[in-house]
Amino acid sequence: MLKSLIIGCGAISHVHVNSIKENGGKILAVCDIKEERATALAKEAGCDKTYTDYKVMLAENKDADVVHVCTPHYLHAQMAIFAMECGFDVYLEKPCAMDADEALEIVRVSDSTGRRVCVSFQNRLVKTTSAAKSVIESGRLGRLLGIKGIVTWERSGAYYSESGWRGTWATEGGGVLMNQSIHTLDLLYYFGGKVKKVEGSVALRKNGNVSEVEDTAEATIWFESGATAIFYATNCHVISNPAEIELVLEKGSLLISNDILYERVDGRLKEYTENNETPLGKSVWGSGHIAMIGAFYDAIEGKQSYYCDIRDAYQVLEIIGSIYSTSANKLR
Numbered sequence: 001m002l003k004s005l006i007i008g009c010g011a012i013s014h015v016h017v018n019s020i021k022e023n024g025g026k027i028l029a030v031c032d033i034k035e036e037r038a039t040a041l042a043k044e045a046g047c048d049k050t051y052t053d054y055k056v057m058l059a060e061n062k063d064a065d066v067v068h069v070c071t072p073h074y075l076h077a078q079m080a081i082f083a084m085e086c087g088f089d090v091y092l093e094k095p096c097a098m099d100a101d102e103a104l105e106i107v108r109v110s111d112s113t114g115r116r117v118c119v120s121f122q123n124r125l126v127k128t129t130s131a132a133k134s135v136i137e138s139g140r141l142g143r144l145l146g147i148k149g150i151v152t153w154e155r156s157g158a159y160y161s162e163s164g165w166r167g168t169w170a171t172e173g174g175g176v177l178m179n180q181s182i183h184t185l186d187l188l189y190y191f192g193g194k195v196k197k198v199e200g201s202v203a204l205r206k207n208g209n210v211s212e213v214e215d216t217a218e219a220t221i222w223f224e225s226g227a228t229a230i231f232y233a234t235n236c237h238v239i240s241n242p243a244e245i246e247l248v249l250e251k252g253s254l255l256i257s258n259d260i261l262y263e264r265v266d267g268r269l270k271e272y273t274e275n276n277e278t279p280l281g282k283s284v285w286g287s288g289h290i291a292m293i294g295a296f297y298d299a300i301e302g303k304q305s306y307y308c309d310i311r312d313a314y315q316v317l318e319i320i321g322s323i324y325s326t327s328a329n330k331l332r
């Protein structure tokens with residue numbers, strides 16, 4: 001049984017507690033600068049040790065195997081690096097870092113310490129993604145020609161003003177690209193493969209009263225395979241919908257919409273597979289944490305398994321960096 005520590009006891013930490021338990025892990029201690037949050041999460045996790053300083057927690061719990069980093073974005077790289085230097089493997093929430101350079105620093109320390117870092121791109125392991133990936137890799141529908149990724153969410157007011165870290169370049173590192181639609185960009189990369197070129201643009205349309213980072217973005221991605229992707233994301237919708245991804249291949253197309261994978265047969269959409277696991281948190285977070293945390297724990301225990309490694313997750317920050325740098329509209 002693997003033993004875990006959690007840093008950051010906010011919204012997503014509850015999903016981690018449930019996922020660790022589902023995978024048979026034991027939570028030794030949790031840490032949050034807000035003591036009451038640590039106390040509440042410890043109760044849920046069934047552990048009796050809480051901390052307000054993560055360095056003290058790591059020093060006093062050397063028998064743990066994995067550190068889960070569930071803090072605001074600007075703390076991810078420094079916490080992951082410190083944990084590896086203390087000898088722990090790291091399950092790191094997305095985005096893995098504030099930019100690609102910081103992510104490369106995590107890679108460097110992973111190389112030098114031999115510790116693993118799994119990044120929480122959990123949607124790679126949900127049923128619809130796995131089934132679509134299998135169809136593409138089987139070659140049954142021919143070569144992948146193009147991908148469409150659309151994310152339309154509602155994020156406004158209290159979501160920014162109450163968090164203390166969302167909505168600023170210094171602490172969130174970006175907006176709809178770095179936070180909400182990063183999972184969809186990751187899937188475009190996961191399906192499309194190595195990237196040749198990216199052009200995009202960003203805008204702040206609706207949330208300028210509570211945020212300085214972009215709430216809307218679009219991009220075109222050219223992959224080395226010859227396929228292309230178009231991408232649109234916004235936090236300015238009035239509700240949050242599950243992201244939609246269309247994959248166009250030579251002999252047919254696939255559509256992931258509302259957590260169902262469809263295949264277009266003779267011009268009509270035919271249901272193929274559904275993500276019918278119940279999400280552990282908000283529905284738009286999906287149900288993949290159990291699978292990704294389980295896969296990582298299996299790998300730590302020496303079993304053959306696939307998880308999203310930091311070296312792979314880093315590529316998504318390269319894509320986001322290119323969208324910012326090619327945008328004619330500069331927000332920072």
Ligand SMILES: NC(=O)c1ccc[n+]([C@@H]2O[C@H](COP(=O)([O-])OP(=O)(O)OC[C@H]3O[C@@H](n4cnc5c(N)ncnc54)[C@H](O)[C@@H]3O)[C@@H](O)[C@H]2O)c1
Pocket residue numbers: 007008009010011012013031032033034037052054070071072073075093094095120121122163179285
């Ligand atoms: N994978 C997903 O689908 C998914 C979904 C939601 C959030 N997230 C990610 O999870 C992370 C946390 O998001 P959240 O919504 O839970 O945020 P949150 O603000 O609800 O929680 C963050 C917690 O970290 C604590 N914290 C801040 N500084 C700390 C420090 N130095 N030491 C210890 N604790 C500290 C805060 O007090 C807070 O309780 C973010 O990176 C976010 O992008 C991922």
